[in-house]
Amino acid sequence: MDADFIVIGAGSSGCVIANRLSADPRNKVVLLEAGGPDTNPWIHIPVGYFKTMHNPSVDWCYKTEPDPGLNGRSIDWPRGKVLGGSSSLNGLLYVRGQKEDYDRWRQMGNEGWGWKDVLPLFKRSEDQERGADEFHGTGGPLAVSNMRIQRPICDAWVAAAQEAGYPFNPDYNGAQQEGVGYFQLTTRNGRRCSSAVAFLKPARKRDNLRVVTRALVEKINLDGRRVTGVTYLDNAGQRQTITARREVILSAGAINSPQTLMLSGIGPAAHLSENGIEPLVDLPGVGQGLQDHLQARLVYKCNEPTLNDEVRSLFNQARIALKYALFRAGPMTMAASLATGFMKTRPEVATPDIQFHVQPWSADSPGEGVHPFSAFTMSVCQLRPESRGEIRLKGPDPQKYPKIIPNYLSTETDCRTIVDGVNIARRIARHNPLATKVAEEFRPHADLSMDDYQGTLDWARSNSVSIYHPTGTCKMGAGEDAVVDAQLRVHGIEGLRVADCSIMPEIVSGNTNAPAIMIGEKASDLITASG
Structure with a gap:
């Protein structure tokens, strides 16, 4: 199998990217999702999070390491393992954060990420029940409604x-x-409007988009510093490889994106060596900078x-x-x-x-x-915690959950x-x-x-417990701790971007689903503009 673009992760950002890139019939797009299809009926009923959280058929069911800041407790970190990712499990709350959040990103050197840059992307996605105005859009794929x-x-x-x-x-x-x-909600007519429903479902009829579920990515393949494709384990446990003619876009979330990079030999060299992985690109910031609410x-x-x-x-x-x-x-x-x-x-x-x-x-x-x-x-x-944690590997096996160290x-x-x-x-x-x-x-x-x-x-x-907003583990910026640049390109590697909440240089002041969708919109524009 080959493709122009391989998108890893069909979550809030990945579904947007798959939709926008496949809108051009010249682009052949493959979307890989570790979970299954979003056929569980509770996914589509708003209150269904009572049934889907902690359900291993659709939830990774992560747990943190015992945290000194929580008096040594280990707590649950639900994350979506299904088409739509965590947007299929979340509380449906549509919150963008503060305009100052994005202006701070811009002031940190991330050109194109200020409030004036991202507001049009929020509006483009949105089909706001209240109607269009200076801050809201209508006609977009993502339904936003009142209670x-x-x-x-x-x-x-x-x-x-x-x-x-x-x-x-x-x-x-x-x-x-x-x-x-x-609150404003991501619902339409009393049904959940996940990223899979809003962005992926309308695009699946396209011949140039292939969606592969139950595909656990083992590693991103490199030839020197150029990405050549992706190796994954299919539902039968068989190893499959896809060649990427243009780019691989990693949208697996704040836990799985740094894990996938490190499993591919991209990350802190000493840590990779300790886990039996050959360091190919030494990027100390991978897995660092973890923030949560x-x-x-x-x-x-x-x-x-x-x-x-x-x-x-x-x-x-x-x-x-x-x-x-x-x-x-x-x-x-x-x-x-x-x-x-x-x-x-x-x-x-x-x-x-x-x-x-x-x-x-x-x-x-x-x-x-x-x-x-x-x-x-x-x-x-x-809203803006100073504490920073990290994601660390527990060995070279992609099926082994990483260590989640929030440092609350x-x-x-x-x-x-x-x-x-x-x-x-x-x-x-x-x-x-x-x-x-x-x-x-x-x-x-x-x-x-x-x-x-x-x-x-x-x-x-x-x-206290998590409100399920992990971010920051593949930080955007130009410093030594940064993983991607303002174009979302992984530093030192050609043909690889990260596009999900892991790229946030600082956590936004609010729930993270709407910003994740905006990041998918931004990534699509950046990829398209690069030719």
Whole structure:
């Protein structure tokens, strides 16, 4: 098999690239995906993340190494192993981040990545239910819609946050991010609009696009410093090779992209040698610079019913299912969160440094079912953590998961910010109308004083989890720690680019799916412009 372009990974970025490149009938494109097709019906039902996360048929089911910043805990890192990648499993929240994020990328030397450069790409992808304006587009492949469900507890949170002094913002993807309001979703008519649905499905009828599922890439092949193709293991465990006439685009995500580079002999030379891999190109930054958003999840018991109660009985579950089947409405259209807020922990912070995800339900994990009592959840995360982790190999076998070392809460700023975020959440809960609905501060308990900095930090270390936004492990830039340049070309190699959230020089101030899709759009333009 041969192709002009080989795209590794059919996730949020890879599906975009496969679509855009195959739009030119002169380009022969092969898209390789380690997972299977997106045929699981729960993928396409918005609330299906309760069924797909931690399900090994569609989730890599990664776990981190024990982390000192989390009091030695190892935590789950779900990542999509299916067409659509993590966009087939995620919470459906459409968040671009702040314009300042992208301007900082540009100031770091990445020409073409400033806000004025990337906003047209966001708009090009978008089919915004609210209509087109200065910040939004219509007619694109990616459906972006408003909430189809409301719950009084979330409305009470938005009102209480305003009572606490935080302004209402009807569009955090608009002129400014700061304020409280409701999430925008990647759904259409009550169905998930994953990257596979939005970008790949319309392109699959093209004769010049071939999609190969259950294809685990073993390595990217090099002739000197020129990429010649890809070797992968097919569903039967047989080794297959594809020749690339023009380029290989690696879009396997912040874990698998650096892993694939290192398995191919591209990465920190000493580390590769330790793992029995011949170093072909010494790139010290591969696998370094890992960033993620860590969320502290506060749970409050309520004196009125929440979604926990709605889904507890079989009768109610049947009623909810019928409503969805007939009207594409009700709780099954729900994203991971309904209400949100972007806030500053201190007056001197230039832009919001924490984000809230507010849910009318509570659970220890989405895949484990809800708590057996009425409750809601306030999740708060630091938007721009300083802590950096890394991805490391555990040997030369592509089927062996790498080490994920997040290094959470390893700087003073990160510790202070998560404590401040928890305290802001607790203060909001003590404002009306939310305070009248709270029966008990369940997690953390009211006994934990907001003046107890160390106690609150220790609670956060013992209870916080990932919000599933790994980035930065194939950093874009020109320094010694950079892996790709501003054209997304891997330094020192011809014919190889990386295009996914691993290229972020700094994590964006918000959820990462929308930026991943933008990166796919940008990569497509760069490849096309290169001839």
